[in-house]
Amino acid sequence: MTALPANTQMSLQDFLAVRDFIYGRTGIFFNESKQYFLENRLNRRIQDLNLSSYREYLAHLQGLGGKDELTQLFNEITTNETSFWRNPPQIEAFQKNILHEAVALAKARGSSRLRIWSAACSSGEEPYTLAMICAEARDGLMRGMQAEIVATDISERVLALAREGVYGSYTLRNLTPAQVKGHFIQQGPDAFKVRPELQQMVSFRNFNLVDYPGYRMLGSFDVIFCRNVLIYFDEAVKIKVIKGFHESLQPKAFLLVGHSESIHSFNVGFELLHFSKAMGYRKR
Ligand SMILES: C[S@@+](CC[C@H](N)C(=O)[O-])C[C@H]1O[C@@H](n2cnc3c(N)ncnc32)[C@H](O)[C@@H]1O
Known part of the structure; x- marks a missing residue:
């Protein structure tokens, strides 16, 4: 398996598949303007797992190791900004x-x-x-x-x-x-x-x-x-x-x-x- 180079681009098809998966699991909806954000966050996971495509990553999420990877995915894709006494x-x-x-x-x-x-x-x-x-x-x-x-x-x-x-x-x-x-x-x-x-x-x-x-x-x-x-x-x-x-x-x-x-x-x-x-x- 060849690892993805860090700057590998996510195709529109990859983006839509990943986006729909995330939406189904979390309710978080990424519109087309967020493709770069997802690409950035998920490239890291794909590299760490030594996978070679977004399609393989989705298969991994849906396969045997999927539950643990879902935890990682949630860590990667959420925006957690907060502070004490906010608003x-x-x-x-x-x-x-x-x-x-x-x-x-x-x-x-x-x-x-x-x-x-x-x-x-x-x-x-x-x-x-x-x-x-x-x-x-x-x-x-x-x-x-x-x-x-x-x-x-x-x-x-x-x-x-x-x-x-x-x-x-x-x-x-x-x-x-x-x-x-x-x-x-x-x-x-x-x-x-x-x-x-x-x-x-x-x-x-x-x-x-x-x-x-x-x-x-x-x-x-x-x-x-x-x-x-x-x-x-x-x-x-x-x-x-x-x-x-x-x-x-x-x-x-x-x-x-x-x-x-x-x-x-x-x-x-x-x-x-x-x-x-x-x-x-x-x-x-
Ligand atoms: C911007 S923070 C808001 C934190 C805090 N409520 C505040 O206003 O400062 C948004 C949080 O929502 C969480 N989140 C996103 N989707 C979620 C879901 N489906 N279920 C539970 N938490 C979710 C994220 O992990 C993130 O920590």
Whole structure:
């Protein structure tokens, strides 16, 4: 078998076959302008596996070693950009408004547990931000309440980083010095480890958002954050994912999507909520 030279071009036919495979497995839709991106990412895998064509790579994915390679593929093709306290107005809407209402609804149900899902959590900054907010409310709003944060992603690479919980200062840039001091232990010049109290509040697991029957295994939630991932899906997948969230939410519970990801046009049983410089949704 001859290895592909690093600059081997992906034919349009190869691209369409790979693109359709990825779409079927992840819901991520690459249009023609992303051919170079895929070529770049997958050339690496093809070389490492000593394969000689994209067709062989697809056969490998569908063959005996396919499950492990799928993990590698997901690591390669996902975009995992994130940071602590990302989109501050929306995080503050959660802290100042949504959390209060969610706690009141949970208490009215007779529950002392608040369940939050960070769907597509990447390397953990989003769920740890939510844990931080709940921990800071420990002696006030959250008194007598336990917060459980379920954080999921399809990339094992970022999930491993999230479980480790060690971050550099760039991703912490939106936090106040008091928050960094209160929630992290500095381990090196630019290495801050999330304190065990926060880590205990978050459980990380691999979950693929196109695994529609799997949603019910995660249980019911008071708040779902699904930010900056719907943009990678086409309309058909978005509708099914949002339906999955709808079914996973408690009555009147909350869904927060990324600021460029309106779900309003889908009219799927959510009411739009306006906050100061942020929006959210509530299950009708
Ligand atoms: C840009 S990050 C968003 C992280 C975080 N929610 C935020 O807003 O900062 C998008 C994440 O979605 C994940 N992702 C993409 N497709 C997915 C799928 N089908 N199921 C679960 N996660 C997926 C990627 O692995 C990536 O970590």
